[in-house]
Amino acid sequence: MYPQSLSNIVWAYATMSIWHAPFLTAVAEESVHKASRFDLMECGNTGWAFARLAFRDERLFDLFFGRLFEQTADIDFQAVHALCCATWSLSRSDLTWELMDGRARDGNLGLDATSYGFLLMHGSWEGNQAREVEVLSALSSVLAVEALKPVASRWISQAMRAAGPRLLRSPGDEGAWYRYQKLGRLVHFVEATAQEGDPQSVLSSIENFVGESHQRWLKVAGGPKADVVEDAVRTRPLGDGEVGLEMGCFVGYTAVRLGWRLGGAGTAWGASLRTGLISAELEAVHVCLARHHVDAARLSSAVEVWAGHIPWATPRYIEQFGEFGVGFTFMDHKGTRFHQDLDDGLASRMLGPGSRLLCDNVLKPGAPVHLWAHHREWPGRSSSAMVLAMHEFLEPETEDWQSLLDIQPP
Numbered sequence: 001m002y003p004q005s006l007s008n009i010v011w012a013y014a015t016m017s018i019w020h021a022p023f024l025t026a027v028a029e030e031s032v033h034k035a036s037r038f039d040l041m042e043c044g045n046t047g048w049a050f051a052r053l054a055f056r057d058e059r060l061f062d063l064f065f066g067r068l069f070e071q072t073a074d075i076d077f078q079a080v081h082a083l084c085c086a087t088w089s090l091s092r093s094d095l096t097w098e099l100m101d102g103r104a105r106d107g108n109l110g111l112d113a114t115s116y117g118f119l120l121m122h123g124s125w126e127g128n129q130a131r132e133v134e135v136l137s138a139l140s141s142v143l144a145v146e147a148l149k150p151v152a153s154r155w156i157s158q159a160m161r162a163a164g165p166r167l168l169r170s171p172g173d174e175g176a177w178y179r180y181q182k183l184g185r186l187v188h189f190v191e192a193t194a195q196e197g198d199p200q201s202v203l204s205s206i207e208n209f210v211g212e213s214h215q216r217w218l219k220v221a222g223g224p225k226a227d228v229v230e231d232a233v234r235t236r237p238l239g240d241g242e243v244g245l246e247m248g249c250f251v252g253y254t255a256v257r258l259g260w261r262l263g264g265a266g267t268a269w270g271a272s273l274r275t276g277l278i279s280a281e282l283e284a285v286h287v288c289l290a291r292h293h294v295d296a297a298r299l300s301s302a303v304e305v306w307a308g309h310i311p312w313a314t315p316r317y318i319e320q321f322g323e324f325g326v327g328f329t330f331m332d333h334k335g336t337r338f339h340q341d342l343d344d345g346l347a348s349r350m351l352g353p354g355s356r357l358l359c360d361n362v363l364k365p366g367a368p369v370h371l372w373a374h375h376r377e378w379p380g381r382s383s384s385a386m387v388l389a390m391h392e393f394l395e396p397e398t399e400d401w402q403s404l405l406d407i408q409p410p
Contacts, residue, residue, distance in 0.1 A: 003038040006031050007046040014049040024050070028057040035063040040075065043067050044082030051086035061086070065095050069102050077112045084118035088312065093122050097131070100138060110142030110169055112176065116284035120307035125316060133160055139284055142169045144177035147184035152288045154295070182217060183289055185209075186251065190296065199260040199297040206253050206293070211394050220253040221332065221360055222393035228402050229254065229330065229358065233261045236356040236406070238276065238327045245317065245326045247310050247341060248333030249281035252290030255305060256297045258330060263302025276302045280313045311337070314344050324352030332360040335367030342374065346407070353409040362387070363401040374405055384408065 010027055013020070031038070031046060038046065043064040050057065064083060068075065080099065087096045099111060100119055111119075116139045123131035133156055140153035169176070186209055194205035207222050209215055221229060238244060244262040249255050255277060262276030281287050287307045294303045306313065310333055317326060329351065331338050338359050345351040362371060375385040384406040392398040 001030060001034075003031075003034055003042045003046075006034070007038075007042045007049070010046055010049040010053075014052040017053075019053060024053065024055050028055070028060050032057070032059050032063060035060070035067070038064070038067065040067060040079035044076070044079030044086075047086040048082040051089040054089070056090055061090070061092060061095060065098060068099070077115060080111065080115050081118070084115060085309070088118070088122070088309075093126070096122050100135065104138075110138060113139065113283050113285045117282040117287065117307050118309070120284055120287065121282070121309065121312075124307055135284070136288070139288070143180065143285070144169060145180045145184040147187045148180055148285060148289070151187060151292045152285070154288075154292060180285060182215070183251070183285065186215070186218065187289070187292070190293065194296060196296055197298040199256050199299060202256055202293055202297040203253065206251065207393070216395070218251070220251070220393060222253070224390040225360065225393060225400075225402060226257065228388055228390070228404075229257060230261065232356060232358045232404060233258065233328060236328060236354075238262055241322070242325060242327030243275060243321055244277040244328040244330070246277060246279040246330045246332070248331070249279040249290045249305055250286055250332075252279070252293040252305065254330060254332065255279040255290055255303050256293055256299060258328075259294065259299045259303030260297065262328065263299060274302065275304060277304070278317065279303060279305045280308045280310050281305065282307065282309050310334075310341060311344065314341075314348055314350055317350050318348055323349040324355070326350050326352075327355055329355065329357045330360070331357065335359075335361055335365050336369065338362070338367045338370035339373045342370065351407055353407055355407045357403075357405045357407070359403045359405075361400060362403045363389075363399065364392075367403070371403065375403060 006027055010024070013024070028050065047061060047064045050060070068080065068083070084096060084099070087093065096119065099115065103111065116135055119135045120132060123129075123135060136152055137156055137160065140149045140156075143149050143152060186206070189209045190202065190205045193208065195201040206220060210218050210220060210222070233244070244258055246255055246258060259277040263274055279290065281290060284307060287305055290305045294300055294305065306316075308316070326345070329345070331341065342357060351357070359367060359370065361367070371387070375387060386404050388402045388404065389399060390402065392400050
């Protein structure tokens with residue numbers, strides 16, 4: 001059987017959540033025999049499909065990861081991402097770290113920013129600060145835009161950077177310069193125009209960058225959307241022991257706003273800010289840029305930006321803040337997942353009665369399943385849900401919606 005056929009079969013079983021141990025064992029055995037004929041994308045898809053079924057075959061995963069180092073210069077990063085997902089699901093962090101260590105040994109080639117995001121997620125949750133420093137040093141060394149290098153390594157000493165591996169940018173990631181040079185311009189603009197330590201100045205500077213430079217690629221929840229965010233947190237302040245949660249951080253614009261408002265809740269005049277917001281983002285460059293803007297606003301004690309794949313971060317919130325520990329949630333990551341992530345939060349008891357949820361971009365790009373599942377009236381069920389229509393920031397001709405929902409007791 002061809003490798004693509006094996007990959008398609010396992011993927012179909014994983015998609016339909018069909019568990020048949022003898023059959024999966026046979027497919028894994030056949031895949032081991034033909035591992036040398038799998039291309040990188042087939043390795044990634046097959047490995048991730050087995051992981052989704054919680055099927056472990058150590059030989060197979062070792063062989064698939066070995067393929068990543070056979071052609072280090074010509075690598076498919078989508079396959080790398082799929083295998084990173086698989087190793088996370090199967091608790092094989094040893095293989096995940098080998099991605100960075102092995103490529104450093106075999107040609108000093110770096111990874112892409114999303115791969116470094118997976119590595120940051122592993123290091124952060126493990127509490128392995130040495131590994132986090134290694135990842136950020138490696139990211140800084142391969143960034144194509146000079147303005148972003150100090151953003152990635154902002155708390156790493158020169159001696160620590162010098163001790164880390166000097167990696168080369170992978171030929172498979174040559175398109176990164178175009179993506180990140182726009183973010184480099186944003187860094188220059190904010191550093192030149194914002195007053196350090198003033199959250200409103202940092203927010204205004206980002207808004208002015210969008211407006212004055214016509215950088216419409218940078219979508220932020222400004223203007224009428226910012227008014228809704230402000231009112232949502234003003235009318236539902238955090239209680240004792242609660243934190244706010246942002247899913248999807250990008251450049252840290254809303255993280256600064258929410259940290260500024262939520263971080264001061266419950267503190268006396270002149271007291272230090274409390275941890276008011278946890279913001280999650282997978283893409284490592286976005287994580288570093290968001291932290292940079294939070295630092296510029298001097299809100300590091302109020303905002304933590306975590307590197308993490310959002311569906312997998314939910315257990316960490318429970319672990320760190322306990323059940324019903326999230327009082328306010330802002331979703332701005334992927335509309336087609338809003339309903340799933342809300343259901344995960346409810347099932348895990350991360351979100352308790354009275355917790356508030358605000359979702360952005362529910363019209364464009366859209367969150368139809370979330371609106372249908374959580375914003376329609378059912379017989380015998382009351383709901384405080386509402387949908388607010390407004391225009392996009394600096395785009396009066398473009399309509400979008402935000403949805404607001406207060407979690408009701410069962």
